[in-house]
Amino acid sequence: ETGVTQTPRHLVMGMTNKKSLKCEQHLGHNAMYWYKQSAKKPLELMFVYNFKEQTENNSVPSRFSPECPNSSHLFLHLHTLQPEDSALYLCASSQEVAGNTGELFFGEGSRLTVL
Amino acid sequence: GNSVTQMEGPVTLSEEAFLTINCTYTATGYPSLFWYVQYPGEGLQLLLKATKADDKGSNKGFEATYRKETTSFHLEKGSVQVSDSAVYFCALIKVDTGRRALTFGSGTRLQVQP
Numbered sequence: 001e002t003g004v005t006q007t008p009r010h011l012v013m014g015m016t017n018k019k020s021l022k023c024e025q026h027l028g029h030n031a032m033y034w035y036k037q038s039a040k041k042p043l044e045l046m047f048v049y050n051f052k053e054q055t056e057n058n059s060v061p062s063r064f065s066p067e068c069p070n071s072s073h074l075f076l077h078l079h080t081l082q083p084e085d086s087a088l089y090l091c092a093s094s095q096e097v098a099g100n101t102g103e104l105f106f107g108e109g110s111r112l113t114v115l
Numbered sequence: 116g117n118s119v120t121q122m123e124g125p126v127t128l129s130e131e132a133f134l135t136i137n138c139t140y141t142a143t144g145y146p147s148l149f150w151y152v153q154y155p156g157e158g159l160q161l162l163l164k165a166t167k168a169d170d171k172g173s174n175k176g177f178e179a180t181y182r183k184e185t186t187s188f189h190l191e192k193g194s195v196q197v198s199d200s201a202v203y204f205c206a207l208i209k210v211d212t213g214r215r216a217l218t219f220g221s222g223t224r225l226q227v228q229p
Contacts, residue, residue, distance in 0.1 A: 002158065033216055042119075043204070043219040056216065090158055103149070104217060106158035 003027040006091050006107035013081065014115050021076040021110045023091030031096045032074040033104065034066060037088040049074060050096055081114045088112075117142040121205050121220035128195055128227050136190040136223045138179075138205035146207040148172075148181055148188040149217065153202045162190075162203070195227045 004025045013019050025032065034046040048056035049068040063085075065077040074091055088111050092104040122137040140146065147166045151159040163172030168183035179190045188205060205220040 002160065004158070006158075040221070042221040045216045045218075048216050092159075103161055103164065104159075106151075106160070108156070108158040 002105045002107065004091060004093055004105050004107035006089075006110050008110060009108065010111045010113075012113045012115065013078065015081060015083075017081075018077070018079045020078065021089055021091075021112075023074040023076075023107055025072055025074075025091075025093040025105070027093055027095075027105060029093035029095045029105070030071050031094045032068060032071070033092040033094075034074065034076055035090040035092065037090055037109070039087075043090070046076075078112070081112075083114050086112055086114045117146065117207060117209060117218045119205050119207055119218055119220035121203075121223050124202075124222075124224035126223060126225050128225070130197055130227055130229050131194045132227075134190070134192040134195045134199075134225065136203055136205075136225070138188045138190065138220060140186050140188065140205075140207050142186075142207055142209055144209060145183075146209045148179070149206040149208070150177070150179055150188070150190050151204040151206060151219075153204065153222070155201070159204060195225070197227045197229055200225055200227045 007022045031050045036044045045058050046060045047066045052068045067075040088109040090109045091107045094104045118141045120139050149164045150162040152162045153159045163174040165172040165181035171180045177192045179188050202222045202224045204222045206217040208217050
């Protein structure tokens with residue numbers, strides 16, 4: 001139990017569907033992240049939020065839309081995805097303090113399959 | 116930009132064998148270095164870290180030493196167990212750029228056989 005909870009754990013969707021991934025952290029952290037993990041590829045940073053403000057968008061296609069309503073919750077809204085978007089989507093959080101070495105705490109991930 | 120290179124897996128060992136997983140990095144300045152582990156069906160967990168040159172991180176029998184002269188952070192364990200079977204990720208972060216999101220290597224799968 002890392003203190004970061006992701007739902008759903010598994011999701012199958014068609015290319016025309018709209019779905020959302022949810023992440024909640026119970027650690028009191030002020031930064032949250034979305035990573036994409038595909039087979040045989042390095043983890044890809046998608047989005048970073050600090051204090052609910054998006055501070056990084058790593059050239060992610062607009063069919064992925066993040067939302068961070070507060071520092072404990074992070075969503076990833078999915079719309080008209082492609083089969084190559086099938087992957088494990090990992091949420092993480094950290095506490096941003098001057099001098100912090102940036103340790104991230106990860107959720108267990110949401111396994112997405114796009115048909 | 117920053118990058119991390121790990122040896123390709125899978126690495127297959129017998130129980131009680133010695134483990135080394137190589138990791139080298141490219142970054143300007145002085146990054147902090149990490150090893151994360153991902154057990155089957157789970158997210159990533161921090162295994163150990165080192166924040167400056169010559170630091171040694173250690174946890175659960177694993178060790179890694181921050182070698183600035185060779186830009187390396189190799190992971191070692193003297194005697195692996197079946198329960199160590201997992202994917203291991205080397206990562207770095209550059210604190211002084213203000214960007215705190217980690218740069219990960221591609222991961223190395225370790226399979227330990229009884």
